[in-house]
Amino acid sequence: MSEPILSTQGLTREFRGFVAVNGVDLQVMPGNIHALIGPNGAGKTTCFNLLTKFLAPTRGTIHFKGRDITGMKPADVARLGLVRSFQISAVFAHLTALENVRVALQRGRGASFDFWRSEEVLHNLDQRARELIEDVGLSEFVNTPAVQLSYGRKRALEIATTLALDPEMMLLDEPTAGMTHEDVERIVALIRRIRAGRTILMVEHNLSVVEGLCDAITVLTRGRVLAEGDYATVSRHPEVIEAYLGSEHV
Amino acid sequence: MFSLGFTRPQLIALAVMVAVIAIAPMAVYPVFMMKIMCFALFACAFNLLIGYVGLLSFGHAAYFGMGCYLSAYAAKHWGFPAEICVLLGGIVAAAMGAVFGAIAIKRQGIYFSMITLALAQFTYFLCTQMAFTGGEDGIQNVPRPFLLGFLSLSNDMAIYWMVAVVFLVGFLAIFRIIHSPFGQVLKAIRENEPRAISLGYRVDDYKLLAFVLSTFIAGAAGGMKSLVFGIASLSDVTWQASGQIVLTNLLGGMGTVFGPVVGAVIINTLEFYLSPFGSWVTITQGLIFVACVMVFRRGVIGELGARFKVAL
Ligand SMILES: Nc1ncnc2c1ncn2[C@@H]1O[C@H](COP(=O)(O)OP(=O)(O)OP(=O)(O)O)[C@@H](O)[C@H]1O
Ligand SMILES: [Mg+2]
Numbered sequence: 001m002s003e004p005i006l007s008t009q010g011l012t013r014e015f016r017g018f019v020a021v022n023g024v025d026l027q028v029m030p031g032n033i034h035a036l037i038g039p040n041g042a043g044k045t046t047c048f049n050l051l052t053k054f055l056a057p058t059r060g061t062i063h064f065k066g067r068d069i070t071g072m073k074p075a076d077v078a079r080l081g082l083v084r085s086f087q088i089s090a091v092f093a094h095l096t097a098l099e100n101v102r103v104a105l106q107r108g109r110g111a112s113f114d115f116w117r118s119e120e121v122l123h124n125l126d127q128r129a130r131e132l133i134e135d136v137g138l139s140e141f142v143n144t145p146a147v148q149l150s151y152g153r154k155r156a157l158e159i160a161t162t163l164a165l166d167p168e169m170m171l172l173d174e175p176t177a178g179m180t181h182e183d184v185e186r187i188v189a190l191i192r193r194i195r196a197g198r199t200i201l202m203v204e205h206n207l208s209v210v211e212g213l214c215d216a217i218t219v220l221t222r223g224r225v226l227a228e229g230d231y232a233t234v235s236r237h238p239e240v241i242e243a244y245l246g247s248e249h250v
Numbered sequence: 251m252f253s254l255g256f257t258r259p260q261l262i263a264l265a266v267m268v269a270v271i272a273i274a275p276m277a278v279y280p281v282f283m284m285k286i287m288c289f290a291l292f293a294c295a296f297n298l299l300i301g302y303v304g305l306l307s308f309g310h311a312a313y314f315g316m317g318c319y320l321s322a323y324a325a326k327h328w329g330f331p332a333e334i335c336v337l338l339g340g341i342v343a344a345a346m347g348a349v350f351g352a353i354a355i356k357r358q359g360i361y362f363s364m365i366t367l368a369l370a371q372f373t374y375f376l377c378t379q380m381a382f383t384g385g386e387d388g389i390q391n392v393p394r395p396f397l398l399g400f401l402s403l404s405n406d407m408a409i410y411w412m413v414a415v416v417f418l419v420g421f422l423a424i425f426r427i428i429h430s431p432f433g434q435v436l437k438a439i440r441e442n443e444p445r446a447i448s449l450g451y452r453v454d455d456y457k458l459l460a461f462v463l464s465t466f467i468a469g470a471a472g473g474m475k476s477l478v479f480g481i482a483s484l485s486d487v488t489w490q491a492s493g494q495i496v497l498t499n500l501l502g503g504m505g506t507v508f509g510p511v512v513g514a515v516i517i518n519t520l521e522f523y524l525s526p527f528g529s530w531v532t533i534t535q536g537l538i539f540v541a542c543v544m545v546f547r548r549g550v551i552g553e554l555g556a557r558f559k560v561a562l
Contacts, residue, residue, distance in 0.1 A: 052448065078450035090448070092441040103438045104449050106431060112451070113459065115432035118255055122431055165449060 003066065005030040005169060005199050006051070006082070011060035013046055020046045022223035023060070028169075028216075033191070033200045035210045038220035044203045045087050047220070048171050051201075052084045053077045064169070081168035085175065087203070089154040091146035097157050098142045101129040104164035129164070135193075136160040137186055152183035159187070163194060170194075172202040176209055188213060255429040259560040263508050271414050280406045281478060286518045287417040288475040293498040293510030294424050295467035300496075301505030302428055303460045304440040305355075308363040309370025310495055312350075313343035313465040315487030316373065317472025322389040322482035323382055332395040332409075336416060336473040343469020344462050346373070351461035355454050367489065374487045388483030392476060413474050420467050425507060427463060436460055497535060500542045503549025508562050512550050 004027040011024040021043040028034045036044050049055040051062060053074040061070045064082050072080075092100050105125045106112055114121075133142055136156040141149060146157060155175060162170055175191070176184045188209055191200065204210050210217060210231065217234045219226040227237040234240055256264060274283050292314050299305040317339030324330040324338050354365040377383045384390070394404050427433055439446045439453050446453055476482040485491065494517065502513025517535070524530045546553045555562045 054444065054447075073452070074447045075450050075452045078448055083450070084448050086445065086448070090442055090445040092438050092445065094441055095437060099434070103434060103446070106434065107450050111431040112435050113432055113456075115427045115430045115459070115463065117430050118426070119429045119431055119434055120255070122434060161449070 002030060004028055004063075005065055006201070007063050008051070009061045009063075011047070011050055011062065012058045013043075013050055013055060014058045019223050021050060021057075024220070024223070024225055026218060026225070028199060028201050030199050031195075031197075032215040033195055033202065033213055035214040035217045036201060036203050036220060037205070037207075037210060037217060038226070041222075042220040043223040044220055045173055046223075048084055048173055048203065051171060052082065054084075078165070078167075082171070083162050083165050083167035083169070084171040085155075085158050085162055085173055087173040087177070089151065089158055091149075091154050091157055091161070093147040094145055096143050096145055097133055097138055097149070097160075098126065098129050100146050100157055101132050101161050101164050102126070104161045105129055108165060132160045132164055133157075135163070136190055152179040155179065156183075156187065156190075159190065159194075167198070169199040169201070172200060174203050174205060176204065176206055184209065256425070257561060259558075259562060260507060263562055267508070267511065268418070271418075275407060275410055280410045282518070282522060284406075284410055284413045284478045285475070286514055287413050288471050288478065289495075289498065289518060290511040290514035291417050291420045291471040291474075292468050293495055293502065293514045294421055295464045295471065296495045297499050297504060297506075297510045298424055298427065298464045298467070299460060300499060301509075302433065302440060303436050303457055305457060305461070306363045306496075307354075307366045307461070307464075308496065309350075309366040309368075309373075309489070309492050310465075310468055311487055311489070311491035312370035312373040313347055313468040314472035314475075314495075315377065315482075315484075315491065316346055317343045317469030318476040318482040318486045319377070319383050319389060319472075320469070321473030322392045322476040322480075325395040325477060326389060326392045330395060331398055332412060332477055333398065335395055335477060336470050339473025339476075340466045340470035343472065344466035347462050347465025347469075348458070351458050351465070355457045355461065367492070370487070370492055371489060374484070374489070377484060377487050383482070383484075386484065388481060389476070390481050392480040392482070394477060394480065409478060413478060416470065416474055420470065421511070424467065427460075428507075432456070432459070494535070497539055497542075499549070501538055501549055503552030503555070503562075506549065506551040506555060506562055509549050509551035516550070 006028040008024055008026045011021055012019065013021040024047065036047065038044055046055065050057050053072055061068060064080060069077055092103060102122055102125050105128055106122060109125065111121060130142060133139060136159055138153060138156055141153065146154060149157060159175065176187050191213060215230065217231060218228050219234055219240050227234050227240045296310050299307050320342045321335040321339035324335045350369045354362050357365055378385055394409060435451060435456055439456060443453055472486060498513035498517050499510050501516055502511065503509025520534055521531050524534055542549065548556055551562050
């Protein structure tokens, strides 16, 4: 069996005495789509914030690709190839869809500090940006400011922007939340397509999406890991049924 | 190559601005016009931070004032040519900006502003104490240096053209910075800083570079001012001077290209006409501030741009 690409050991985060994430040992295998599920307030987003260094853990360590990243800065974690999306869609509101994606491409391909050159030089990234935008089905909105896009389309744009970095591992926080049925299907199909050569860890409330998409599942409640395994295993777990599935899937 | 990325309305506005600069000295005092251009460039430098990075530096007069002192000192005691004096003002201000910026940028929002203010007050204190600034007296009777070492600037119109050229070069440089690959990253940071970080941008580095560029231009603007008036004094490093440049931007329109220039014209004109009435200057500025905040938040140019749906 291969080594996990991402693992945590005793990951803990307290907020003034309240333990939001409590001794989590997480192991994500390379190439997997791994779901992190759990009821509201379980600590999923906090986990993401810890993994990407947006929050510092109170205790515990994080390893990515064999390196201890516990003390790293968030931008440097992203540069290592661990890139996140946000639960509240994060776009650059007053930039167009094209510019949104281009900002991500620009980081990888240099010129980001060139303050004396014309922004015209960025046009050589346009074609790649258009391809990425087409990939998520936003072709007709290339020149639309992100702020004018519908919620579902903002999420799609966010994924296109993340993909522009071609990250080895993506963390998606509820990529389908608040979407129409069609949008959900489009995103699921997209995730299937982009998973090649990548590892994905996603928070997802929609269990049919999890069932169809994910290879491994970790269930979190009140900051602790309740169960782990594939869908069949986890969905048979009595405590999971009670704590999570029970309330929503009777 | 030379379009520089100006839109059509902006090109027209630019043409109007250049025409005004060229014709104005026939109608108004050149020294008054030069004062406006120095403060307009200072305001544009400030706008680079507030309008395009979202950083409210509440102590920008420190850099403008330091530019004043350095340039005046270099002209009076070292006999440097004018362009070197101005450049020196910019360089020293930028060096100071690099140190102060590195300290302030570690903090966000209001804390950033408070630290910049504290550091500016610290600078003010140093200026009252240090020998080279002349304390309360300032540096007076600064002779106008020669341009390039041989062109006399003692005639007001001669130095007028130098100031006009430096102003325009500075103005265009800021426009270029905003419309550069770097400027694009700045906009992304302003729009959504966590997202920029999550894409791997070390945002502090970008903010710091913007801060240094802004303080360089502010320092150069100060450097010109002291050559025009032949004096560098404490009044240019006060927190009131910092406040005035905030007001200038608020009035003209933050985050617009021409707003700071228009703001500087209005503020300086008011000051010119109201100065005989003493405290009326302060009262008027207070009222303008209130009006800006309550009625036209986007400033003169911002509101105009919104009305006609153009970016000015
Ligand atoms: N910055 C913070 N300060 C204090 N408490 C916090 C903070 N961030 C999160 N929490 C608390 O930690 C707990 C876990 O929050 P988190 O956002 O991680 O949950 P979640 O599993 O993502 O929930 P949801 O499904 O609603 O998105 C919640 O009780 C929340 O109130
Ligand atoms: Mg969450």
